[in-house]
Amino acid sequence: MTVINRAIVLDNRPEGEPSTSNFKLVERLLPELADGEVRVRNHFLSLDPYMRGRMNEGKSYAQPQPLGEVMIGGTVGEVVSSKNSHFSVGDKVVGMGGWQEYLQVPAGARGVLQKVDTTHIPLAAYLGAVGMPGVTGWYGLTQIIAPKAGETVVVSAASGAVGGAVGQLAKARGCRAVGIAGGADKCAYVVNELGFDACIDYKAHGDVKSLGKALKEACPAGIDGYFENVGGMILDAVMLRMNAFGRIAFCGMISGYNGEPIPMSAPQLILVSRLKLEGFIVSEHMEVWPQALKELGTMVATGKLKYRETVADGIAAAPEAFLGLLKGRNFGKQLVKLT
Amino acid sequence: MTVINRAIVLDNRPEGEPSTSNFKLVERLLPELADGEVRVRNHFLSLDPYMRGRMNEGKSYAQPQPLGEVMIGGTVGEVVSSKNSHFSVGDKVVGMGGWQEYLQVPAGARGVLQKVDTTHIPLAAYLGAVGMPGVTGWYGLTQIIAPKAGETVVVSAASGAVGGAVGQLAKARGCRAVGIAGGADKCAYVVNELGFDACIDYKAHGDVKSLGKALKEACPAGIDGYFENVGGMILDAVMLRMNAFGRIAFCGMISGYNGEPIPMSAPQLILVSRLKLEGFIVSEHMEVWPQALKELGTMVATGKLKYRETVADGIAAAPEAFLGLLKGRNFGKQLVKLT
Numbered sequence: 001m002t003v004i005n006r007a008i009v010l011d012n013r014p015e016g017e018p019s020t021s022n023f024k025l026v027e028r029l030l031p032e033l034a035d036g037e038v039r040v041r042n043h044f045l046s047l048d049p050y051m052r053g054r055m056n057e058g059k060s061y062a063q064p065q066p067l068g069e070v071m072i073g074g075t076v077g078e079v080v081s082s083k084n085s086h087f088s089v090g091d092k093v094v095g096m097g098g099w100q101e102y103l104q105v106p107a108g109a110r111g112v113l114q115k116v117d118t119t120h121i122p123l124a125a126y127l128g129a130v131g132m133p134g135v136t137g138w139y140g141l142t143q144i145i146a147p148k149a150g151e152t153v154v155v156s157a158a159s160g161a162v163g164g165a166v167g168q169l170a171k172a173r174g175c176r177a178v179g180i181a182g183g184a185d186k187c188a189y190v191v192n193e194l195g196f197d198a199c200i201d202y203k204a205h206g207d208v209k210s211l212g213k214a215l216k217e218a219c220p221a222g223i224d225g226y227f228e229n230v231g232g233m234i235l236d237a238v239m240l241r242m243n244a245f246g247r248i249a250f251c252g253m254i255s256g257y258n259g260e261p262i263p264m265s266a267p268q269l270i271l272v273s274r275l276k277l278e279g280f281i282v283s284e285h286m287e288v289w290p291q292a293l294k295e296l297g298t299m300v301a302t303g304k305l306k307y308r309e310t311v312a313d314g315i316a317a318a319p320e321a322f323l324g325l326l327k328g329r330n331f332g333k334q335l336v337k338l339t
Numbered sequence: 340m341t342v343i344n345r346a347i348v349l350d351n352r353p354e355g356e357p358s359t360s361n362f363k364l365v366e367r368l369l370p371e372l373a374d375g376e377v378r379v380r381n382h383f384l385s386l387d388p389y390m391r392g393r394m395n396e397g398k399s400y401a402q403p404q405p406l407g408e409v410m411i412g413g414t415v416g417e418v419v420s421s422k423n424s425h426f427s428v429g430d431k432v433v434g435m436g437g438w439q440e441y442l443q444v445p446a447g448a449r450g451v452l453q454k455v456d457t458t459h460i461p462l463a464a465y466l467g468a469v470g471m472p473g474v475t476g477w478y479g480l481t482q483i484i485a486p487k488a489g490e491t492v493v494v495s496a497a498s499g500a501v502g503g504a505v506g507q508l509a510k511a512r513g514c515r516a517v518g519i520a521g522g523a524d525k526c527a528y529v530v531n532e533l534g535f536d537a538c539i540d541y542k543a544h545g546d547v548k549s550l551g552k553a554l555k556e557a558c559p560a561g562i563d564g565y566f567e568n569v570g571g572m573i574l575d576a577v578m579l580r581m582n583a584f585g586r587i588a589f590c591g592m593i594s595g596y597n598g599e600p601i602p603m604s605a606p607q608l609i610l611v612s613r614l615k616l617e618g619f620i621v622s623e624h625m626e627v628w629p630q631a632l633k634e635l636g637t638m639v640a641t642g643k644l645k646y647r648e649t650v651a652d653g654i655a656a657a658p659e660a661f662l663g664l665l666k667g668r669n670f671g672k673q674l675v676k677l678t
Contacts, residue, residue, distance in 0.1 A: 263602035
């Protein structure tokens, strides 16, 4: 039986802001399944900011996405045929399946495909709260910010998959959680549904001074930990409100991906306030994933970790949805439904 | 017997660059020695960059220097009279004696005056290599940079008391030590006398690109640890050459004390290179001083930790010497001889 696999490849690299013309939809016949291989029908594709970095050629923490190859991306799906004794038809799996409808791989190497249990946790959650974004939030909060009960933790992009986890994990540790998000809708969601203590709409603040005033009101005891997802003006404003010995986890800096310079205005605050700033990439800390996933999975299964998803329909919609993500048009975890 | 104490007070705060007119020399009669008090004849005063921060009124990590009061500063000296059973005439002591010829204090509280042994270590060294600057270098290197043998450590202001200690302690740990200093003389000293592997004259490099090229040559395997003493362009150039998981200890940022903004050009490198940046003030970590002083004292006594001093003569010369320090005119530890 011939199966056509529809996929999105990177056709050319963006100069400045990316556009849909950087991508191309291709249709390819899947080869016969070889011994040891598994064929997975991808159900959901995860779209994440890190993919923007991969589109560039320059030095980054990861190899650039090769031109003409299927865009990298996390997926969840179901095994539809298997020539590997560890996987059976019907198994639900998570893996780096890419921007495509099918993933066909030798499944022997550890970590290529991970079976997941969907009894209490929805399949798509393994791409969000119980997946890479959730673990990213968990790592930055628990391993870098390491807050004590009573401290104040601020997180930018708070309505997203990472930010939402950071704030709810901080609340679970007895902290004051303050979000920063774009727009009144997202802020209301962050406070009313995710249970943050406050959320600041950065779009309502045009400069560092105005944003700083809002931070002062939302964080009357100062800021002890900051989970950095965006960079630029927000970072400057937060740094001015950090308490002595504050910690900043650098997870993403969306405002810098298009190559614009985004200087930090007052690095002397690192000394003045004795701050610790640390960048991390969660895939380099696989040793903590089991512990993180256990806490995140339990919280999702028991309804203590809430999240929201924005779902684009079909592989052809992935580039547009990705560009929307970079502009903050998504609301919660951005997925593409592939079935 | 009446004793006149000559002292330097802060007369007014600088607007921008400080000048000698910010200071005033005063003569005051010492009061009679009260019970529990000790009178110390200060032999040497230490001049340090942190004092510049104290001259400002604004928010910093420490209280501003009050106007009309004796400038704060570390001193070494000799007890000349005592009404405290723990101190005898002739004892050599280190303390925060200030910019003055005599220190007269209740010596009961722990840490006000510390007796020191000058059998193998010169008295003035307790203000430098075996004092606050030495411990500052030790702390940043061992507690923040924490280098492994074979790694490359860069330190700015390398010919100074802090920087010199950082490089020599790094060498003692099997690292490649690379200094940055101002001028060919200082660089030659850093390499030939202090034993660094290389030293870059930042005055020979007008921009980040040129300095970056010199760093690339001096650090062929990249930079794993950076001890930050100055800020500005040097920080930018070093960050571009940092290896993944590099550590930066922020100790001082001279270029920022006059209130000029000194942005960090590319904070996204914190994420891209997964850097850790940490500011510290050594007086907040008294718990490590005994361990640090033991290593530093042993190295000085055995000739393994070398240093140089620039000594101004007499209390009246202190302001001019301090302004010179801020401009990098000193060569090694800046002291004022008070006897």
